[in-house]
Amino acid sequence: MGFQGQNRVAVITGASSGIGEAIAYGMAEAGFRLALGARRKERLEQVAQQIAERWKTEVYIAELDVTRRESAEAFVKGVVGHFQQVNILVNNAGLARGTAHVAEVTDETDWQEMLETNVMGVLRMTRLFLPHIQTSSSGHIINIGSIAGHEAYAGGSVYCGSKFAVRAITDALRQELLGQPIRVSTIDPGMVETEFSVVRYHGDKSKADAVYAGMQPLTASDIADCVVYTATRPQHVNIDMIVVKPTDQA
Numbered sequence: 001m002g003f004q005g006q007n008r009v010a011v012i013t014g015a016s017s018g019i020g021e022a023i024a025y026g027m028a029e030a031g032f033r034l035a036l037g038a039r040r041k042e043r044l045e046q047v048a049q050q051i052a053e054r055w056k057t058e059v060y061i062a063e064l065d066v067t068r069r070e071s072a073e074a075f076v077k078g079v080v081g082h083f084q085q086v087n088i089l090v091n092n093a094g095l096a097r098g099t100a101h102v103a104e105v106t107d108e109t110d111w112q113e114m115l116e117t118n119v120m121g122v123l124r125m126t127r128l129f130l131p132h133i134q135t136s137s138s139g140h141i142i143n144i145g146s147i148a149g150h151e152a153y154a155g156g157s158v159y160c161g162s163k164f165a166v167r168a169i170t171d172a173l174r175q176e177l178l179g180q181p182i183r184v185s186t187i188d189p190g191m192v193e194t195e196f197s198v199v200r201y202h203g204d205k206s207k208a209d210a211v212y213a214g215m216q217p218l219t220a221s222d223i224a225d226c227v228v229y230t231a232t233r234p235q236h237v238n239i240d241m242i243v244v245k246p247t248d249q250a
C-alpha cells in the first residue's frame with residue numbers, strides 16, 4: 001500500500017509541457033500541493049488552470065530558467081516563501097539539441113545548452129532545494145533521466161553524456177544522503193511523444209514526426225504514472241530507478 005500526497009509539496013521543473021505537465025496532473029490527482037517552474041509562464045498558467053478545474057490542490061507557478069543561477073535562486077525563494085516547506089523535487093527540465101556527430105560540429109551552442117540544462121540545471125536545483133527538503137521527514141528527489149543515460153548512439157554524444165551524468169548524480173546523491181529521510185530516484189524513459197523532438201530539431205516538425213514513425217511511443221502520462229508510483233511508496237521504500245520503454249523500442 002502506498003501513501004498519497006497528504007499535502008506534501010512537490011516541485012516540478014519543466015512543467016510547462018510534455019512529461020513535466022503530465023507529472024503535474026498526476027501529482028495533483030494524488031493529492032500533492034505543487035510548485036511548477038519553466039521559462040514559458042503562459043503555458044504554466046494553462047497547466048495551473050487545468051489543475052484548478054479538475055482537482056482542489058494548491059498550485060504555485062513561477063518563471064524558472066534552470067540554466068540561470070539568479071532565476072533558480074528567485075524560484076526557490078518564491079516556492080519556500082509560499083509553502084514554507086518542500087518535500088519533493090522532480091528535476092524534469094531538460095532538452096536535446098541536434099544529432100550532429102562530434103566531428104561535424106563547428107558551433108558549440110547546442111552542446112552548451114544541453115549540458116547547462118540537463119546537468120548543471122539538475123545539480124543547481126538540487127543544491128538550492130536540498131536545505132529545505134532536509135528539514136522534512138519525507139524528502140524525495142526524483143530525476144528524469146533517459147534510456148540515453150544507459151545506451152549511447154552516434155549523434156547523441158552530448159545528450160547521452162548529459163543523461164549518463166544524471167544517473168551518476170542520482171547515485172552519488174543517494175549515498176551522500178544516506179541516513180537522512182530523503183529518497184533519491186531516477187526515472188529513465190525511452191521514446192515519449194512530446195515537444196522534445198520539435199525542440200531537438202529546432203522547430204522542424206517533419207523531422208520531429210519522423211522520430212516516431214512506425215512505432216507506438218510512450219505518452220507523457222505513462223511517465224507520470226511511474227513518477228507518482230515512485231513518490232507514493234512508503235518513506236522506507238526507495239525506488240532507485242525505473243527504466244521504461246515503448247514495447248516497440250529495441
Ligand code: NDP
Nearest residue numbers: 014016017018019038039040065066093094192194195196
Ligand atoms: P518537452 O520539450 O515537452 O518538455 C521539456 C520541458 O523542460 C519544458 O517544460 C521546458 O519548458 C523545460 N525546460 C527546458 N529548458 C529549460 C530551462 N532552461 N529552464 C526551465 N525549464 C526548461 O520534452 P519532454 O517532456 O519530453 O522532456 C522532459 C524530460 O524528459 C527531459 O529531461 C528529457 O530529457 C526527458 N526525456 C524525454 C524523452 C522523450 O522521448 N520525450 C525520453 C527520455 C527522457 P520551457 O521551454 O517553458 O522552459
